[in-house]
Amino acid sequence: MELLKKSALELRDLLDKREVSSREIVETYLKRIEAVEPKVKSFVTLTAEEALQAADKADEMIKEKKAGLLTGIPIAVKDNMCTYHVETTCGSKMLENFKPPYDATVVANLKETGVPVLGKTNMDEFAMGSSTETSYYGPSRNPWDLERVPGGSSGGSAAAVAAMEAPLALGSDTGGSIRQPASLTGIVGVKPTYGLVSRYGLIAFASSLDQIGPFTRNVADSAALLNLLSGYDPKDTTSLPHARPDYMQALGKDIKGLKVGVAKDSLGDGLDKEVAATVKKSIDAFASLGAEIVEIELPHSEYALATYYLVATAEASSNLARFDGVRFGHRSQEEKDSVTMFKHTRAEGFGPEVKRRIMLGTYALSAGFYDAYYLKALKARTLIKSDFDAAFGKVDIILSPTTPSVAFKFGEKISDPLAMYLSDVFTTTANLAGIPAMSMPAGLTTNGLPIGVQLIAPALGEEIMLSAAYALEKAVGTFGLPTLEV
Amino acid sequence: MSIIDKKTVEHVANLARLYLTDAEKEDMTEILNKILDFEQKLAGLNTDGVKPMAHAVPLENVMRDDTVEESLSVREAFLNAPCEAEGFFKVPRIVEKD
Known part of the structure; x- marks a missing residue:
């Protein structure tokens, strides 16, 4: 041990x-x-x-x-x-x-x-x-x-x-x-x-x-x-040619003097109370280390989830087209003709959530709907990234919750895809903007479940993000790991 | 609230090369309607004059030198093939017999 x-x-x-x-x-x-x-x-x-x-x-x-x-x-x-x-x-x-x-x-x-x-x-x-x-x-x-x-x-x-x-x-x-x-x-x-x-x-x-x-x-x-x-x-x-720091x-x-941004609405409705309290504790910890807490606005974040689920599924529908039973992977025995084989291979090989996302992405890219869904999402993505560009003009990093709640029970969200998607409400923005972000432990609930906080930095800002995270970790402490009684 | 009907689901499933049972088509219609209803949020966002962004990284036309490099051997390329014959991937008949 x-x-x-x-x-x-x-x-x-x-x-x-x-x-x-x-x-x-x-x-x-x-x-x-x-x-x-x-x-x-x-x-x-x-x-x-x-x-x-x-x-x-x-x-x-x-x-x-x-x-x-x-x-x-x-x-x-x-x-x-x-x-x-x-x-x-x-x-x-x-x-x-x-x-x-x-x-x-x-x-x-x-x-x-x-x-x-x-x-x-x-x-x-x-x-x-x-x-x-x-x-x-x-x-x-x-x-x-x-x-x-x-x-x-x-x-x-x-x-x-x-x-x-x-x-x-x-x-x-x-x-x-x-x-x-x-x-x-x-x-x-x-x-x-x-x-x-x-x-x-x-x-x-x-x-x-x-x-x-x-x-x-x-x-x-x-x-x-x-x-x-x-x-x-x-x-x-898509690999960046830039030199990598140590x-x-x-x-x-x-x-001291690090500017930590906190978005106005990130601690509002829909957030678990204990998660909100833990984020506030982290804000206080940063302040006590001499960081300056700055209120920022990310007005398009509320569109991030809707944007993400169109961009991600559209790309997935294209990427997963390769699974057709020809070169590798599962292949159906339904071999009447090639298209039948493709369709049954994919029906047998993919589970329900993958099928849903392929369908949503295919729909969002299909003739007649492309402009209203996929193209619209790409424009929203520009606005989400612009929010971050503006925010990082004022602050060095952004602090937020990682998730709206702590670990949920099995079966709680699996039957409702939209409820499951909401788990990502604080995290998709960094992927859409291409910027670094991390989660680190910042507290435990009264029931002893871990709570994380998220730090977000501008593109290639890993050093400042890790430096802030390291300081925060020293300030809030660590919370151990379960031994599982072995 | 019906943004997508069963007929459209059938059309999209065909585009996606995905066989769906009748029950799956019903389920898919219901759940896609729920998700698309959520997606209507974007319709209310003003994006006039906003350029679309497919990618966060401003790299374009990444080229490499036109030199011969080692690539996957034929043997390795076929190791995972579900159906192979004489150095080809075998698929069901595509062209109809006349």
Whole structure:
């Protein structure tokens, strides 16, 4: 248990002092997974053998003094990132037996650095959902309360870190899919600036919104993991060519005089009282650190959810057209002719939420409706981004709730897609604007459930965001993780 | 409140190459109407003179040098093929026999 409680950077220290080997760390985590996985169900596929081999390679690298910041420290990877010859299901029946013939760039980076991959984590099907309940493989559970969802879509990755099944995990965030589960499971989750991290080998949901990012137990570990993830990749044409800073350098800076924006209406109606109180506490904490709190306006945020669900579904309907039973994935036995085969392959391979979103997106792009829906949403997107441009003329970062409520119970929202979509009400704006945002733990409810707050920064403002988050973490403290009585 | 009817749902399902049972068409019509009703919020937003934004990143026409690079081998490309024959992906008949 002592080893499990260490942060990634604490493990780095132990590895460098040769007090522990990567193999011992990986073996400890594999034992923990064996013990708690029946309760939490974070993983779809475990890769124990590969992880142990990678650990041995990492131990060699450490011996030869070729170790990077995270060499030898294991990680869990969301199941929508391609792993060479290891099942990558995307939470769908469609890709039940899919073994990618290549690694995603982020996975290749992990391998090169000697970061052992423990397994592939559960997710809402094709990342469409906020609870993991749409996964074909069944839901993951929130380690803080097994009757509640861990959030989604990257719920398996969040649950794995919160259940101490992994010190680090990768998620992807299209409208909040890293930040919302991080908030619901009491950990840190970062959605980087669009284009900072390569999307090559990430199975596309909405290409103009998707970004890969870290899940960690604290802010410093996120900075370390972002260092590893971030980089220009010629294989991703939306990869930003800018030089990447060392995010570790951002930690520990004085934030006196930092201008923290709080949107007028972000603490109003529809927000859980305890969530609102926690955000207010974070505002006070920033003020006591010498930051200046500035009221800002984001007048078009109220249109963000409606905009997001048109842009995301339109892009998804196009991206998911590739699943036709020809080159990979499920194929129907209904083979009267090709179109029949396509239609039945897709009917059998996709679950209800994926079908709904393909239908909505196809409708929004179809002749006669394109202008009223898709084009209108793209214009609203411009206005949402302009709001942020104006706000960041006055402030350095923006503070808001991550989610309107804490972790909800299974079945509470799954039958009403609109209620589920509302989980994303604070998170979609950052994806639409392409700017970085993160969630970090800031308190617990009286029932002991984690509450997160969100920090949003301008494009490529990860350093100031992480520096503010690090200071806030010091001020509000940490809240521990559930032991699950093992 | 009916923005989309069953006939339109059938049309869109055909465009999306998605087979729906009759019960699924009914459900889909109901839920899409609920979602589209929520989407009407956008109709009230004034977007006169606003340029559409498909992408947050101002990168355009990203090119690479026209040089030969390693790519996926034929063997790897077929590893996940549900139906393969003689180095081709096999699909049901597309062209009618005369």
